[in-house]
Amino acid sequence: MSGIRALQKEKTRRQLIDAALGQLSSERSFSSLSLREVAKEAGLAPTSFYRHFSDMDELGLTLVDEAGLTLRQLMRQARQRIDKGGSVIQISVRTFMEFIENNGNIFRLLLRERSGTSPAFRAAVNREIRYFTLELCDYLQQANKLDAEVAYLQANAAVTIVFSAGSDALDCDKKDLAQLAQRTIKQLRFIARGAFEFGVRNENRSLKVKGETK
Amino acid sequence: MSGIRALQKEKTRRQLIDAALGQLSSERSFSSLSLREVAKEAGLAPTSFYRHFSDMDELGLTLVDEAGLTLRQLMRQARQRIDKGGSVIQISVRTFMEFIENNGNIFRLLLRERSGTSPAFRAAVNREIRYFTLELCDYLQQANKLDAEVAYLQANAAVTIVFSAGSDALDCDKKDLAQLAQRTIKQLRFIARGAFEFGVRNENRSLKVKGETK
């Protein structure tokens, strides 16, 4: 049951995954990788690939899962830092930026496949981002006592802004990175402030703003 | 000088461009198009392609320019509507959503190539988006009398949110589209409100919020 065989299989499976991840770069997308390239990089014969994945797509979806895992691990890391005290927004952005510096290619994978050609990929990436957003939403809702809808809208907007900043960071000179982070922090504050104002209104009045409802 | 020849050339050049645009879809990205496919779709022999573009990349950059043009035309359309009166945010979002419904594949092109593998493509797309943002920034600055930096941050955030919503719209059931638009509008209001608050503070006080400066 220990499975000296199953163990070896798991190992070369990892080699394939790592080979694929290793080939990703700013100038190489997953969809541009060929089965043969990945197999070769992993030190395998092309046809051996099929012993582990039926498809490049199957490998790709595995990579997206992997990325999602890394993303959630990131969240935990941020939480720990926040619980130790400090500005939530500031720490979150800093954490995210560090993530991108260390996992640029994984982040690229997410960004690219989110708007890619495979519905399955798009769904997978969106699922991961939704988790990410919902966790933030929960946090906002109970930390700031916001209306559920407002909290979701804020979380969604914040994630969008941060991901976009991350995307910019990938093409950024290292020296401009701090400025980018500062701008992002300010934008998140706009959103937080706006959400707060509207959240309060929602509680006290009957949501009537500038006579635009209906 | 009229050039019956140059005229014909321009015409088949357009055929190539249109052929490429026509092949784009949710499941087909530009980078997955082959020179031969495009030529065939345009009714040309593969080798004739070279009479017009040295490369598929060159065609691609032309497409991005085309998309930028459509984007700016969109802006003008929105301006006209706004000048006729109505909520700026509401009209802008509506206009953008219509754009996406009618030009889904062009918008997909922008989204994909922005995070694509070609630095030239990324630069081109970002340039178009920057124009878009700066125009909005000007508008905000003079309409709301905001601090220049605050106006830019608001414009940038707003464009990010709207583009992201556009991306979602592409994968959206038609019936959910109205909801998506509503949510986007609310998020833009958050940003506008937040920017306004911070903008005002910037004028009157010395920017000290929650003791987070420094």
Place this chain on the structure above:
DNA sequence: TATTTCGGTGTACACATGTACGCTATTCTA
């Protein structure tokens, strides 16, 4: 009108790709 230019064609080639098939050696199972 004689000559040049040039958009378009068809042929041809080298190359990379996905994958079907059969084989081997090692591990697992009965």
Place this chain on the structure above:
DNA sequence: TAGAATAGCGTACATGTGTACACCGAAATA
């Protein structure tokens, strides 16, 4: 320990790719 299962290999093939090359006929130019 005999037999089944299976991870990995090499060969082979059909297909699609970019593009070099020589050629043609119509438009442009002199």
